[in-house]
Amino acid sequence: MPLAFPAPLAPFAARAHETRGRLYPETDSKGRTPFQRDRDRVLHTVAFRRLKHKTQVFVFHEGDHYRTRLTHSLEVSQIARAMSRTLKLDEDLAEVVALSHDLGHPPFGHTGEDVLKACMEGAGGFDHNAQTLRLLTKLERQHGAYLGLNLTWETLEGVVKHNGPLTGSLRGKEEEVPVAIREYAERQDLWLHTFPSLEAQLAALADDIAYNNHDSDDGLRAGLFSFDEAMEVPLLGPALRQARQDWPGEPKEVQIAEAISALIGRMVADVLEETSRRLEELNPQHADDIRHAKQPTAAFSDAMTEEMTELRRFLFTRMYRHHKVNQVRSQAKRIVRDLFDLYAEEPEILPPAWFERLEGEGREKRLRVVCDYIAGMTDRYAIHEHKRLFDLSRSFL
Incomplete structure (x- = not known):
């Protein structure tokens, strides 16, 4: 059987051999492109392994069949690669951006992020995209010569500009650029005023496709809303009705899986x-013509955007704010807030490696160390630490 070689890249694709390089120059690998090396470095990080026990909507102990940040990142990666392949782009760049995009999420998903934002108000704030950059460029330690992973310019650009330009006239909302991104941009200009590569734009849309579909899947399987209720929702409803028509004798689990598969395909086709x-x-x-365009080049159609907005509204009211999910969110808020306040007040109880980082630092940087420590926790570890530190009935040994 003849070997299959990659198709020639489109003229507007990112090209690994033309990379703008790394902050710290390195000798090229003989067997891997720079973007492939980036992907492999991300896969071997502690932060990536921890995604296994970081929540999407459900906390880790609520069931083994629901998505985690890890499974979500893998699904995003698959969709991003498939779309990039169709458009003759660099699949490896799309993949590494997809695999990296959620590394900065704290425990308990957006609930944990909201608490850390409140805790860090007046001390530099908290943003999960900025935290991802901190992990990739500072907090992860795999090499003796530098902090972070020393990834290529294109990978870091794609992660930082996950939602588009951060400065300039193309910026959608006037918000201050997160501290971590501003500080890093002083060392390496990531063109914060432009759109990212087309590969990175597709990775961002793959994120939307993945979470809308797997949250619909998880919500149905968890019983947060019924099959019949979902039938009335744009996008999801028609897919479920078609699956029921095509597979009338199959159990609902199979019909749901068929519907979600078809819906992912429909969304991918729309983006393409x-x-x-x-x-x-x-x-x-x-x-660079993609970067300097006046609008995103990768996008959903207006009709699909409208339908996805309706689907998100349904998921927000019937799933993300379901009373069972709210109960877990309430517990998660208290855990993260309690841990932050305790570590900030009594930093000597931090692990020695983290406590040493506080020496000689001012208040804002001390709080940043506490924030970094908590943001790196998994749901499981945060719950365990909270019990250990706040449950007085537990043994001190």
């Missing part, structure tokens, strides 16, 4: 069609 239309209008001849 709309992105191809925009590429034809823009006619880019280089990856």
Whole structure:
């Protein structure tokens, strides 16, 4: 059987051999491109392994069949690679951005992030994209010569600009650039005023596709809303009705799986069609033409965007704010707030390696160390530490 070689890249694709390089120059690998090396470095991080026990919607102990940050990241990666392959882009760059995009999430998902934002108000704030950059460029230690992973410019750009430009006239909302991103940009200019590569844009859309579909799947399987209720929801309803029609004798679990698979396919096809239309209008001849475009090049159609908005509204009211989920969110808020306040007040109880980072630092940087420590926790570890530190009935030994 003849070997299959990758298809030639489109002129507007990122090219690994043209990378803008790494903050600390390195000798090229003979067997891997720079973007492949980036992917492999991310896969071997402690932060990536911890995603296994970081929540999406359900906390780790609520069931083994629900998504975690790890399974979500893998699903995003698969979708991003598939779309990049179709458009003749660099799949490895799309993959590493997809695999990295959630590394900065604290325990308990967006609930944990909301608490850390409140805790760090007036001390630099908290943003999970900025925290991802801190992990990739400072907190992860795998090499003796430098802090972080020393990833390529293109990978870091894609992670930082997950939601588009951070400065300049193309910025959608006027918000201050997170401290971690501003500080790093002083060392390496990531072009915060432009869009990222097309590979990174597709990774961001793959994130939307993955979480809308797997949250629908998990919500149905968990019984947070019924099959019949979901039938009335844009996108999800038609997919479920078609699956029931095509597979009338199969159990609901199979019908749900068929519906979700078809819906992912429909969303992917929509992105590819709309992105191809925009590429034809823009006619880019280089990856930088994508960066300097006046709008995102990768996008959903207006019709799909409208339907996805309705689906998100349904999931928000019937799933994310379901009373059972609210009960868990309430517990999670108390755990993160209690831990933060205790570590800030009594930093000597931090593990020695973390306590040593506080020496000689001012208040804001001390709080940042506490924030970094908590943000790195898994749900399981945060729950365990809270019990150990606050349950007075437990043994002191």
